[in-house]
Amino acid sequence: MLKHVRFLLAALLFLSSLTAVSSARAAIVVHPGNLQGWFIGTVAPTGTPAFADFVNGLGTPPLGTGSYRVTISAANTKRQIARADYNNTPLSSLNISYYTYRAGTNTNDWYVNVYIHTTGAPGLANCRLDFAPNAGPLNTWTLQNATSASNGWYSIPACGTTLTNVAFATVLSTFPSAVLRSPFTAGAPAIVFNMGDTAAGYVNYDGAIDAITINGTTWDFELTAPAAPSSIDFFNPGDCRVDPKPGDRLAICCEASRIVVYGVANNSRGFFLSTFDFEDLVRAGRRGIFVNRQQDGVISASMSRSQNIWVAWNGGQYNATGQPDQGFAKLVRCPLPASVVQALHQRSE
Numbered sequence: 001m002l003k004h005v006r007f008l009l010a011a012l013l014f015l016s017s018l019t020a021v022s023s024a025r026a027a028i029v030v031h032p033g034n035l036q037g038w039f040i041g042t043v044a045p046t047g048t049p050a051f052a053d054f055v056n057g058l059g060t061p062p063l064g065t066g067s068y069r070v071t072i073s074a075a076n077t078k079r080q081i082a083r084a085d086y087n088n089t090p091l092s093s094l095n096i097s098y099y100t101y102r103a104g105t106n107t108n109d110w111y112v113n114v115y116i117h118t119t120g121a122p123g124l125a126n127c128r129l130d131f132a133p134n135a136g137p138l139n140t141w142t143l144q145n146a147t148s149a150s151n152g153w154y155s156i157p158a159c160g161t162t163l164t165n166v167a168f169a170t171v172l173s174t175f176p177s178a179v180l181r182s183p184f185t186a187g188a189p190a191i192v193f194n195m196g197d198t199a200a201g202y203v204n205y206d207g208a209i210d211a212i213t214i215n216g217t218t219w220d221f222e223l224t225a226p227a228a229p230s231s232i233d234f235f236n237p238g239d240c241r242v243d244p245k246p247g248d249r250l251a252i253c254c255e256a257s258r259i260v261v262y263g264v265a266n267n268s269r270g271f272f273l274s275t276f277d278f279e280d281l282v283r284a285g286r287r288g289i290f291v292n293r294q295q296d297g298v299i300s301a302s303m304s305r306s307q308n309i310w311v312a313w314n315g316g317q318y319n320a321t322g323q324p325d326q327g328f329a330k331l332v333r334c335p336l337p338a339s340v341v342q343a344l345h346q347r348s349e
Contacts (some may be wrong), residue, residue, distance in 0.1 A: 027211070030304055039080070040095075055208070055223055058139075061141065066222035067209060079196055083191050084190065087187075092178075094180070094214075100137060103139060109142075112194070124158070127156070128159070146167045161174050259309060261276070274301075289302070297313060298313075305344050305347060307333060309333065
């Protein structure tokens with residue numbers, strides 16, 4: 001009996017180590033040479049902070065050795081990093097967390113804007129939600145778990161209901177049908193991380209952000225691109241991929257409302273290619289959706305009424321062929337929300 005217990009404990013430890021490795025691999029490295037779908041800039045009329053860039057440090061970051069640092073030395077300066085690929089996501093499906101580090105004397109911290117339409121109607125956002133957390137201690141990386149927070153959420157008057165320093169659960173109960181939508185113009189990011197403002201309240205801020213996680217995908221901000229080792233076995237039965245096989249050149253992970261597609265380079269290292277929302281795939285019909293990744297080629301995806309998702313990768317620097325027997329295409333199935341299944345059944349082919 002004792003022998004079996006020891007074997008079970010050893011097996012559990014082994015599985016735990018696989019989980020840890022898989023989590024580390026899941027982080028997508030963002031660096032100056034590849035922003036991995038992030039918009040990084042400043043929205044007019046605010047100016048540019050005195051310093052805003054990828055750096056090594058600060059301190060010991062939660063992932064890797066680097067982070068994205070901003071310092072504010074004057075009023076009316078701001079820096080934003082944002083994503084548009086979560087547009088059309090139900091607010092109730094949103095999960096956001098991130099780490100911040102404060103080196104300066106200013107007691108403000110990175111805050112998040114989430115743009116929604118309160119009823120889920122198509123078109124542009126009609127409401128902005130803000131998450132403004134309490135800053136952590138100086139010279140310490142602090143986890144800001146936005147969608148699990150018991151306070152820190154606000155809504156502007158345009159939302160119809162003004163919320164002040166409430167829990168995310170209160171936001172959801174106030175806007176149960178809300179869906180993330182582009183603000184101002186179609187395609188604009190619905191999730192925006194901010195440092196600075198038009199007012200002077202952020203002067204003397206010096207700090208950084210790293211390890212942003214949205215709906216299970218984590219981004220690691222680094223000064224330099226990760227080294228391409230001579231040999232990495234990207235095949236790991238414990239990672240997030242659907243139906244992984246040796247020789248795959250496509251890696252597809254299911255999330256609550258979308259798939260995330262990675263390519264596998266010639267050195268067996270995975271890298272981000274694209275995301276496809278389930279609702280967008282339903283609307284696209286049999287023709288599917290095509291994403292041009294320039295030097296990395298074209299990634300396409302479509303969803304059949306039988307709930308199968310076909311993903312193919314063609315062209316680019318790795319000479320992708322779109323052929324399943326060469327690993328450049330896969331047919332997968334993901335757990336779909338009931339609303340997506342219903343829409344599929346109603347879709348005319």
